[in-house]
Amino acid sequence: LCHDYLGSISPDEAGSIDEICRSKMCEWIFHVVDSTKLRxxxxxxxxxxxxxxxxxxSRRAWEVMRSRREFQLCAITTLYIAAKIGEPYLMDAKTxxxxxxxxxxxxxxxxxxxxxxxxxxxxxxxxxxxxxxNHILELLPASAGPAAERIYxxxxxxxxxxxxxxxxxxxxxxxxxxxxxxxxxxxxxxTDFPIRDRTLFVQSxxxxxxxxxxxxxxxxxxxxxxxxxxxxxxxxxxxxxxPCGSIRSEGEVDRCRKSVENxxxxxxxxAALSLGFEV
Numbered sequence: 534l535c536h537d538y539l540g541s542i543s544p545d546e547a548g549s550i551d552e553i554c555r556s557k558m559c560e561w562i563f564h565v566v567d568s569t570k571l572r573x574x575x576x577x578x579x580x581x582x583x584x585x586x587x588x589x590x591s592r593r594a595w596e597v598m599r600s601r602r603e604f605q606l607c608a609i610t611t612l613y614i615a616a617k618i619g620e621p622y623l624m625d626a627k628t629x630x631x632x633x634x635x636x637x638x639x640x641x642x643x644x645x646x647x648x649x650x651x652x653x654x655x656x657x658x659x660x661x662x663x664x665x666x667n668h669i670l671e672l673l674p675a676s677a678g679p680a681a682e683r684i685y686x687x688x689x690x691x692x693x694x695x696x697x698x699x700x701x702x703x704x705x706x707x708x709x710x711x712x713x714x715x716x717x718x719x720x721x722x723x724t725d726f727p728i729r730d731r732t733l734f735v736q737s738x739x740x741x742x743x744x745x746x747x748x749x750x751x752x753x754x755x756x757x758x759x760x761x762x763x764x765x766x767x768x769x770x771x772x773x774x775x776p777c778g779s780i781r782s783e784g785e786v787d788r789c790r791k792s793v794e795n796x797x798x799x800x801x802x803x804a805a806l807s808l809g810f811e812v
Contacts, residue, residue: 535587535588536702537703538588538590538598538702539551539552539699541598548599549600550598550599554601556699558604558605559576559580561608563693569624573663574664575612575616575620577692577696578618578661579614579616580611581659581706582611582614582649585659586607586649589652605637606641607649609629609633609642613646618658626639626646627639629642630642662695662696662707662713663689663692663710665706665710666692670688674733677730680721680726683717683721684721684726685717687770688710688713688714690762690766691713691716691762695713695758695761698761700757701754708750708751709754711742711751712754714738716758716762716772719772719773721773723773
């Protein structure tokens with residue numbers, strides 16, 4: 534879990550990073566992953582490692598946040614670590630140095646790797662929202678039929694979109710995964726996946742995760758993911774059926790959504806705390 538580390542940076546600190554820097558770096562990492570035919574979840578894991586490292590409040594993390602060159606080096610290094618953990622073949626530091634077009638040397642990358650792993654205390658195997666969503670969807674009943682592939686695809690796409698959105702950094706990975714799954718289920722026509730079976734499936738999610746699936750926080754996360762989905766794909770994932778089983782309070786969801794939009798990093802955390810969620 535991470536916190537709003539960008540909130541610790543003063544706006545007048547020259548050379549420091551911001552949300553735009555993080556967003557562009559996330560795009561670059563996904564581009565590298567696609568061009569080198571790595572798993573897209575490797576990019577998700579790389580960004581997770583980057584966020585968690587910068588959230589450690591260590592001296593090295595403090596330096597990285599105040600130098601865009603060091604931030605780029607750190608991002609390349611977390612991609613290097615993620616690839617070593619999750620890919621079937623090894624990407625060496627020379628390859629990563631070439632990907633940076635020589636901006637960062639092998640020695641710099643290997644030293645940053647030591648710094649990141651040390652500050653994370655070698656805790657580098659945290660499940661991503663992508664993995665959690667797929668784990669949840671393994672429980673889909675057979676009645677989901679051909680709709681299952683679409684549910685998987687839409688859920689995975691939303692977790693990838695969440696990776697580039699700093700608003701989700703302070704939130705539990707499981708909250709993001711469940712929001713993506715619920716949106717994907719809600720976008721399936723009832724004739725493709727019977728409502729009764731869908732409702733039972735959603736109830737099992739609520740039971741296993743001990744979550745209030747109708748909380749304002751989860752509603753706000755769902756709304757933001759749906760908006761990102763439409764902006765990125767040009768396709769509106771219309772909610773034909775709300776899997777939570779009843780209509781959420783529109784006012785509560787609106788309040789959470791506006792808070793997230795106005796101050797992505799910290800208000801999402803405040804909303805979570807006010808609702809009793811751990812952040």
